[in-house]
């Protein structure tokens with residue numbers, strides 16, 4: 371079995387695979403050795419693979435490497451091509467998503483939109499080329515920023531309500547975040563479709579569910595790309 375760790379800025383996700391079969395998945399409580407060790411099965415782990423956009427304290431890494439075969443995802447693991455894009459600082463979470471698109475949409479261009487702490491847009495051509503992307507604040511980041519950087523705006527519970535114009539402060543804030551992001555997503559899709567009319571669009575990430583009625587969602591997309599990028603032996 372392989373244990374995959376996808377360490378994002380808000381949540382530390384794990385998935386346990388037996389071949390291509392997902393056996394277990396969940397969230398690691400925090401970035402500490404006891405919390406990571408807690409989710410590792412006592413036996414049968416052939417590989418511990420890590421895709422991270424956050425720094426892992428070196429003592430944690432050293433301890434994991436002492437006990438397991440550890441593979442840390444790097445750009446060299448990808449089958450993607452970068453002829454015009456500079457991948458030197460591309461987030462590895464974006465790389466595994468783009469890699470997943472190669473298998474989910476092998477013969478169509480695709481736009482993978484990940485709604486996590488940030489929203490990332492990742493455009494991949496039919497030829498497996500990473501064309502380009504965009505990074506914008508995630509839903510909760512938008513909401514939190516407005517409350518933190520103003521005196522009068524409250525922090526609201528975001529609701530999947532797509533009314534474009536609210537009738538009080540709370541519904542204005544909800545509309546700005548939820549409908550505003552929908553307009554943003556539609557804008558990027560329209561823009562990409564000018565170059566790629568047969569574009570496939572897929573949403574993933576912790577907040578993708580807000581848009582499940584508007585777009586195709588794949589909560590497992592990252593794992594699909596991740597699995598393609600780990601050593602087989």
Ligand SMILES: Nc1ncnc2c1ncn2[C@@H]1O[C@H](COP(=O)(O)OP(=O)(O)O)[C@@H](O)[C@H]1O
Nearest residue numbers: 378379380381485486487488508510575576577
């Ligand atoms: N228990 C949770 N803790 C933190 N964020 C959560 C939780 N449940 C849902 N979310 C939402 O999921 C988003 C994080 O999604 P995720 O794709 O895991 O992001 P990241 O990869 O940046 O950690 C947060 O912005 C938040 O809105």
Ligand SMILES: CC(C)(COP(=O)(O)O)[C@@H](O)C(=O)NCCC(=O)O
Nearest residue numbers: 378379423459460461463486487488
């Ligand atoms: C853009 C991100 C912060 C998104 O991280 P996330 O919201 O998934 O936690 C991450 O992919 C990252 O740190 N990227 C580095 C810059 C880049 O991708 O160009």
